[in-house]
Structure formats: structure tokens, C-alpha cells
Amino acid sequence: MIINNLLLKLKDRSPQNIARAREVLLGMKGKMEVLVELTVETNIRSGPAAYDILLIAKYNTMEDFEAYLIHPVHVEVGKYIAGVVESSASVCYRA
Template identity: 35%
Template sequence: MIKHIVMWKLKDTAEGKTKKENAEIIKKRLESLKGKVEELKGLEMGININSSDAAYDLSLYSEFECQEDLDKYQVNPLHLEIVKYVKKVVQDRKVVDYIV
């Protein structure tokens, strides 16, 4: 099992929307992939409530059976459409993938 975790810091404003609005948009769009992307075995999104400067604004926790499935997800057209928007509103991104 592969765990794929991503954290984003969002721009204060982007695409005519606030950070909070963009976080909600990204969350909703990524959650919409459940049941549409076969390789995606689990997905959980979280919008940060921690006020620390070290905190990121949004996180994704997702699960895949194997690396090949994660690789397929990365190039899935539904995922890539969301990535286009995310790139416009994000100022920083961190990712970790690990095997359990």
C-alpha cells in the first residue's frame, strides 16, 4: 500500500478568490475523484485550522495499492484538470509518498 500525502500553502488571493475560497474549491474537486479514479483507494482532504506560521493551508491524504497505481493517478485526465487550477493558486507544495 502506498500512502500519498500532499500539503499546500495557498496564495492570499488568486483567480479572483481568497485563500479560503480556493482551499474549498481544491478540496471539493479532489474529493470528487472518489469513485471516478479506479486506482484511488482512499482520499481525505483537510483545510488547516492551525494558526502557526509553519502550518500549511490544505492537505491531501490518499492511498494506492502500488506505485504503478499512484503513477496512473498522477496522469489521469481528471486529476490533471485539477492540477491546472492548483498550480494557479498555490505558492508552495510539499509531498511525501511511503509504503506500508
């Protein structure tokens, strides 16, 4: 199992904007066979070093993860996220 954790810090950190970004990310659920599981959580503790959203995505293989990255649904969501994100961090690992 491949697990990718993505942290997002948004430019506009208002609760409404965070909720909208979460909704957009969750919109990928069930639309790609290669995406086994998708969880999107929002941070409950604010602060300058805090990130706003944690996305946890699971794939059966690294090839599935690579296919996800270029999938049209992911590409569209990525365009939205690119417009609202200030910074991001990612950790991808085998479990």
C-alpha cells in the first residue's frame, strides 16, 4: 500500500475557504479506480506554523499513485488548489 500525506496551507485561511478546499478535494472520492481511499481533515489548532488541511490518499501500488497524478480529475482539482494554496508539504511512503 502506498500512502501519500499532503499538507496544505491556504492563502485565505478563513473557515469558509478551508471548507471549500476540503469539499473540492473530497470531490475526487469514487472518481478514480486507482485511488483506494481518500481522507481530508481540517486543522483544529491554528497558528503561523500550522497547515490548514491534511489529505491522506491510499493506492495499491506506486504505479497507481503515478496514474492518479496525471488523471484528469486530479489535474482539475490541482488547478483549483494551485490557486488557493500558499504552501504545501508531502510525505509518501509504503505501508
